[in-house]
Amino acid sequence: MSNKIRLKGITWGHSRGLLPMVATTQRFEEMHPEVEITWKKRTLQEFADKSITELAAEYDLLVIDHPWTGHAAAQKMVVALDNLLPNAxxxxxxxxxxxxxxxSYNFEGLQWALPIDAATPVAASRPDLLAELGISVPMTFEELLALAKMGKVAFSLIPIDVLMSFYMFCCSLGEEPCLNSDKVVSETVGVHALKLFKSLADHVDKRFYSKNPFMVYEDMVNQDDIAYCPFAYGYSNYSRRGYGRRLLHFHDLVTLEDKGAMTSTLGGAGLAISARSAHIDIAVKYAEFVASPVVQTTLYMENGGQPGHLQAWKDEEVNRRTSNFFQTTLPALERAFLRPRYYGHMYFQDHAGDIVVNYLRDGGDELDVLEELNRMYKESLKING
Structure with a gap:
């Protein structure tokens, strides 16, 4: 027993983040009795915030957020997988x-993690509450706004999610943010995006300024006042029988003006391997096991995971178990905007959301908001490894 190869992994503390890693580890250890893998969980905010450099010094296996990819490539604290896994x-x-x-995990031509989990903001509803109201799932922004004015709509208003939603409004109006070095987005699109966003946020209960996406879903399944969430990172757990007090159904996003369905900001999680691990070869074998299509479609998904492999998203049994979560939200994933991953973008991502939150909560001049965002954006471009 003392001769076992021991690996440590870090993931985030939700059923979707922890349980599939524990389940796949249990099976991997049964197949490889000489290996022992232990997992530690961290909060969702720590998952987004803590530097890969810090984590890679302590853990062999890291479940990471893809905006860290540029940082990882610069610091070389995780290994590129290109020469460690079969080409096929x-x-x-x-x-x-x-x-x-x-x-999202490919940077400078190298693959720094495997996409074991896929997500983007999608819509969620309480079908029972909408039925009581005699209202269908909103299809347009106008219908969404009308439902919000009834006090039946909520979404995450914490800074990181507000920034991702601001990106979503910009993309949905036809302009991806952060395309040049002078500004986040043009004044025309930026002002329009902020005004649309605020018109909706003005009708959301203030308690959602402290709730991340899965806290919004917890609120929706445990209370009976919110019937619809128009955009929050999808969690298929809440569409599974028995997970919550009430079942949520998930949907594609509403259409915005004449632009078609909205385009949200890609999320998800990847499995990376620390360059400091003493057992990179074994860690790679485990990563290959977790990301394989068979495991993603069965063991990973069955234990609360939200797979990153397309075969799982299209699988009939997977969709049967999740009220068609994957089938109905896949179009949103296919449209989703890949946010910037340059080295300094984490600085911008960590602070810019506060600027938009202050505007949504307190009001103000949209041009002033954009000016402040531009200043911070230009600062972030000067940060390098």
Missing amino acids: FLEDQRQNSVGKSYT
Whole structure:
């Protein structure tokens, strides 16, 4: 027993983040009795905030947020997987990417993590509450706003999610943010995006300024005042029988003006391997196991995971177990915007949301908001490894 190969992993503390890693570890250890893997969980905010450099010094296996990819590439604290995994396996991963999930961990031509989890903001509803109201699931922004004015709509208003939603409004109006070095977005689109966003946020209860996406879903399943969430990072757990007090159904996003369905900001999680691990070869074998299409479609998904492999998203049994979560939200994943991953963007991501939150809560001049965002954006471009 003392001769076992021991690996430590870090993931985030939700059923979707922890349980599939524990389940796949249990099976991997049964197949490889000489290996022992232990997992530690951290909060969702720590998941987004704590530097890969810090985590890679302590853990062998890291479940990471893809905006860290540029940082990881610069610091070389995680290993590029290109020469460690079979070409055929990586090609299958690329071809079966859910939207840009695989690409999100590719930087400077190298693959720094495997997309074991895929997500983007999608819509969620309480079908029972909408039925009581005699209202259908909103299809347009105007219908959404009308439902919000009835006090039946909520979404996350914490800074990181507000920033991702601001990106979503910009993309949905036809302009992706952060495309040049002078400004986050044009004044025309930026002002329009902020005004639309505020018109909706003005009708959301203030308690949601402290709730992340899965806290919004917890609120929806445990209380009976919110019937619809128009955009929050999807959690298929809440569409599974028995997980919550009430079942949520998930949907594609509403249409905005004449632009078609809205385009949200890609999320998800990848499995990376520390360059400091003493057992990189074994860690790679485990990563390959977790990301394989068979495990993603069965063991990973069955234990609360939200797979990153397209085969799982299209699987009939997977969708039967999740009230068609994957089938109905896949179009949103395929459209989703891949946010910037340059080295300094984490600085911008960590602070810019506060600027938009202050505007949504307290009001103000949209041009002043954009000016402050631009100043911070230009500062972030000067940060390098």
